[in-house]
Amino acid sequence: QVQLVESGGGLVQPGESLRLSCVGSGRTFKLYAGWFRQAPGKEREFVAAISWSSNSPWFGDSAKGRFNIARDNAKNTVYLQMNRLKPEDTSVYFCASHGGTGSVTDIGSYDTWGQGTQVAVSS
Numbered sequence: 001q002v003q004l005v006e007s008g009g010g011l012v013q014p015g016e017s018l019r020l021s022c023v024g025s026g027r028t029f030k031l032y033a034g035w036f037r038q039a040p041g042k043e044r045e046f047v048a049a050i051s052w053s054s055n056s057p058w059f060g061d062s063a064k065g066r067f068n069i070a071r072d073n074a075k076n077t078v079y080l081q082m083n084r085l086k087p088e089d090t091s092v093y094f095c096a097s098h099g100g101t102g103s104v105t106d107i108g109s110y111d112t113w114g115q116g117t118q119v120a121v122s123s
Contacts, residue, residue, distance in 0.1 A: 002026045002112045004095045009117030016121075017083045022095030022114055024076040032098035033071060033078040034110055037091035037119075044094070048080060049104040058104050062089070085121045092116040 008020040022033070034049035046060045048069040057069050068081040078095060095114040102109030 002029065002097050004097060004112060004114035006093065006095045006114040006117040009093060009119045011120045011122065012085055013123050014086055014121055016085055017081070018085065018119060020080040020082070020093055020095075020117060020119075022078045022080075024078075024097065029071075029076070029078070029097050030100050032104045033069075034096045034098060034104060035069065035078075035080045035093060036096060036107060036110075037089075037093045038116075039091040044107055046105045046107070047093070049098070050078060060105065082119070085119075087121045087123075090120050090122070092118050 003025045004022055006020060006022045008018060012018055029052045032049050032051055035047040036044050037047050038044040047063050048067055049058045050069045050071050066084045071078045094116045096110035097112040098109055099111035
């Protein structure tokens, strides 16, 4: 069983950057590691994902051009670098491990989730 622990959230001003980390313990990420976010009153949405073997990335519309995703296999860690943050990026960000089947952008494809880390963007 993989356990995931996110860190790196906080309060920043618009235009600033944050880097989130997610460390996996136990069995390693299977195929993909993903980041999702959920704002109050909204559904959880896909942000980014990365192939654990090929390093290929995927990005949701909100992340394209501003966010980057990377992984360190040796450390079982996936990172989300968030640049040019906007107030609408304010959310709880969750790391997740893909269950082996289904689309990398589909919440239902992920079977292990972290507890989330809060990101707030405000002036």
